[in-house]
Amino acid sequence: MGREHKEFYSWPAKFLAWLGILWLNSLPGKLSAIIFKGLHAFFTIDQRRFRTEFRQIVLQTFFTGIEALPLITVVAVLLGTLTITQAMTVMPKVGFGDFFGNLMVIVIIRELGPVLTAFLIAGRSGAALAAYLGNMKVESEADALETMGIDPIKYLVMPALIGGMVALFIMNAIFSSVAIVVGYFAAKVLTTILHNFFEVQMMWDHYLSSILLELHPMDFLMLFLKPALFGALITANACQFGLSVQQDVREVPKATSRSVVYSFISVVLMDLLLSLAYIFDYLHGLNSVL
Amino acid sequence: MDSVSIKNLCFSFHEPGQEKRIILDNANLVVQQKEALCICGQSGQGKSTLLRILAGLAQPHSGQIFYSGIESEAHEHTALQVALVHKVAFVFQNAALISNLRVFDNVALPIRYHQPHRSEASVREQVTGLLASMMVDDYANYFPYALSAGILRRVAIARALALEPRILLMDEPTTGLDVKNRRSLLALIANQRSLRHATIIMVTHDLPIAKELDARICFLHKGILSETYSYDELGLAHESYIRELVEEMEHAG
Numbered sequence: 001m002g003r004e005h006k007e008f009y010s011w012p013a014k015f016l017a018w019l020g021i022l023w024l025n026s027l028p029g030k031l032s033a034i035i036f037k038g039l040h041a042f043f044t045i046d047q048r049r050f051r052t053e054f055r056q057i058v059l060q061t062f063f064t065g066i067e068a069l070p071l072i073t074v075v076a077v078l079l080g081t082l083t084i085t086q087a088m089t090v091m092p093k094v095g096f097g098d099f100f101g102n103l104m105v106i107v108i109i110r111e112l113g114p115v116l117t118a119f120l121i122a123g124r125s126g127a128a129l130a131a132y133l134g135n136m137k138v139e140s141e142a143d144a145l146e147t148m149g150i151d152p153i154k155y156l157v158m159p160a161l162i163g164g165m166v167a168l169f170i171m172n173a174i175f176s177s178v179a180i181v182v183g184y185f186a187a188k189v190l191t192t193i194l195h196n197f198f199e200v201q202m203m204w205d206h207y208l209s210s211i212l213l214e215l216h217p218m219d220f221l222m223l224f225l226k227p228a229l230f231g232a233l234i235t236a237n238a239c240q241f242g243l244s245v246q247q248d249v250r251e252v253p254k255a256t257s258r259s260v261v262y263s264f265i266s267v268v269l270m271d272l273l274l275s276l277a278y279i280f281d282y283l284h285g286l287n288s289v290l
Numbered sequence: 291m292d293s294v295s296i297k298n299l300c301f302s303f304h305e306p307g308q309e310k311r312i313i314l315d316n317a318n319l320v321v322q323q324k325e326a327l328c329i330c331g332q333s334g335q336g337k338s339t340l341l342r343i344l345a346g347l348a349q350p351h352s353g354q355i356f357y358s359g360i361e362s363e364a365h366e367h368t369a370l371q372v373a374l375v376h377k378v379a380f381v382f383q384n385a386a387l388i389s390n391l392r393v394f395d396n397v398a399l400p401i402r403y404h405q406p407h408r409s410e411a412s413v414r415e416q417v418t419g420l421l422a423s424m425m426v427d428d429y430a431n432y433f434p435y436a437l438s439a440g441i442l443r444r445v446a447i448a449r450a451l452a453l454e455p456r457i458l459l460m461d462e463p464t465t466g467l468d469v470k471n472r473r474s475l476l477a478l479i480a481n482q483r484s485l486r487h488a489t490i491i492m493v494t495h496d497l498p499i500a501k502e503l504d505a506r507i508c509f510l511h512k513g514i515l516s517e518t519y520s521y522d523e524l525g526l527a528h529e530s531y532i533r534e535l536v537e538e539m540e541h542a543g
Contacts, residue, residue: 048406135389144386146369147345147379148400148453155403 027262031236038161038236041154056159057166064125064160064235065167072120072171073178079116080179081186083107088187088198097200100187101210104180109219110278113176115271118230121168122263126234129160130259133242134252142243152243160235168231169224180211218281226274233266292359293323293457293489294344299353301336301343313339314350315513323358326483326490326505327518330497332535335510337493338383341459344491345380346372357457379455383462385442387434387449394430397421397449404453420448424478440471444478451482460492464499476502497521497539509535
C-alpha cells in the first residue's frame with residue numbers, strides 16, 4: 001500500500017515536520033486541531049444539509065446551555081448576593097460606598113461571570129459530552145458512523161463546538177445580568193433592614209449608571225470573545241478525551257474526569273491570557289493621558 | 291471481476307510489555323463480485339481484525355488492498371474513504387446503532403446525510419421498505435436499548451443496505467441468536483444478496499451458514515489465511531487444523 005517512507009525532503013522541512021508532529025501530539029495541539037476542524041466543518045457546511053446541521057447545533061446549544069439554566073441562575077443569585085454583601089462591609093468604610101456598580105463590572109462581568117459559567121458548563125455539559133462520546137467509542141457507534149461515510153467531526157464535534165460556544169455566550173449574559181440585578185436587590189434589602197449598620201444609599205439609577213460608566217469597549221469585545229473561547233475549549237476537551245477512549249468501558253469515567261479537569265485548567269489559562277488585553281488597554285490609556 | 295482482493299497483507303498487535311501477536315502474515319485473498327465468503331477460525335485468531343482492516347477501521351502494516359480492482363492507498367485507507375469511494379458497508383457484531391436515535395432515524399441517517407437533496411417522503415419510503423424487507427418495520431419508533439439482539443442485527447443490516455453498498459462486511463451476524471431467528475436472518479441475508487448483488491464477506495463460527503448462503507469459506511489460523519473452499523470441499527482440505535476445526539464445529543452444531 002505504498003507504506004515506504006521516501007527520503008527526498010531537506011532537513012529544514014524534516015525539522016518543521018517534526019515540530020508539527022510534536023505540536024499535534026501535545027494536548028494543546030490536539031485541542032486546537034479539534035477546534036479548527038470543527039470550525040472548518042461549520043464554515044464548509046453543504047448548503048443542502050444546512051437545515052439538518054442547524055437543527056443539530058440548536059439541539060446541542062439547548063443541551064449545553066439551556067438545560068443548565070436553573071443551575072447557572074442559582075449560582076448567579078448566590079454570587080451576586082455574596083459579592084455585594086462582602087463589598088458593603090468594606091467599601092463604605094474606605095470611602096468607596098458609591099462604587100458598587102464599578103465593583104460588579106470588575107468582579108462579575110470581567111472575571112467571575114465568564115469563568116464560573118465556564119466551570120459550571122464544563123462540570124455539567126462538558127462531562128456529559130465526554131461520557132457520551134466515550135460510550136459511543138466503546139459501543140463502536142463512532143466507528144459505525146465512519147463506516148457509513150459520516151465524518152464524526154462533522155456529525156459529532158462541529159455541532160457540539162458551535163453549540164457550546166453559543167450556549168456559553170447566552171449563559172454568560174444571563175449569569176452576569178442575574179448576579180448584577182440580584183446584587184442590587186440584596187444590597188437594597190440589607191440597607192433597608194440594617195440601615196443602622198450600613199450607611200449606604202442604594203439607588204437603581206446610580207447603580208446602573210456606574211455599571212455603564214465602568215464598561216469599556218474592551219468589555220464588550222470580551223463579552224463575545226471569552227465565552228466563545230471558553231466554550232470552544234470546553235467542548236474541544238470533551239471531544240478530545242471522549243473520542244480518545246479505546247474500546248474499554250473503564251476508560252469512560254477517566255476520560256470524563258480528565259475532560260473536566262483539563263477544561264478548568266484551559267479556561268483559567270485562557271482567562272489569564274485574555275486579562276493581558278486589559279493590561280495593554282490600561283497601559284495604552286495611561287500613555288494617552290500622559 | 292475481483293470485488294475485493296488483498297495481497298501480502300501483514301498486521302500484528304504489539305502492546306508494551308506483551309509479546310508481538312501476528313494477526314496476518316502475508317495474507318492473500320480474492321473475492322469475486324457477488325460472491326459470499328465466510329471467514330472462519332478459532333476465537334482470537336484475528337478474523338474480526340481482518341474485517342476491520344477491509345472496512346478501513348484498522349491500517350495494515352504492509353500489503354495491498356484492492357476494491358473492484360482499484361487499490362486503496364495507505365494514506366486514504368480510512369473507514370470514511372472506504373465507505374464513500376469503494377461503497378463498503380459494515381455490520382458490527384453488536385449492531386452499533388446510534389443510541390440516541392430511533393430505529394427509523396438510524397436507518398435514515400446515512401441517506402439523509404449523503405443524499406440531502408432527497409425529500410423526506412422519499413427517504414421515508416426507502417427506510418420503510420428497508421425495515422419491511424428485514425421484517426423490523428414494527429420497531430421503527432423504538433430506541434435501540436429496547437430491542438433484542440436479533441432485531442438489532444436486522445436493523446443494522448437494513449442500515450448497512452441503505453446506501454446500496456457493493457461490498458457488505460458482517461461480523462458474526464448470527465452469534466447469540468436462537469435457531470428460529472438465525473434461520474430467518476439467514477433467509478433475509480440470502481434474499482438481499484440475490485436482490486442487490488452485493489459481495490458479502492462475513493466472519494462466523496457458524497459453518498452451515500456457508501452452505502445456506504452458497505458461500506466460499508476460508509480459515510484464519512496463526513496469521514495464515516487458507517485458500518477458499520466450498521462447504522462440500524471442506525473434507526478434502528489439506529490443512530489438518532481445518533479438518534479438526536470443521537469436526538469440532540460440526541460436533542458442536
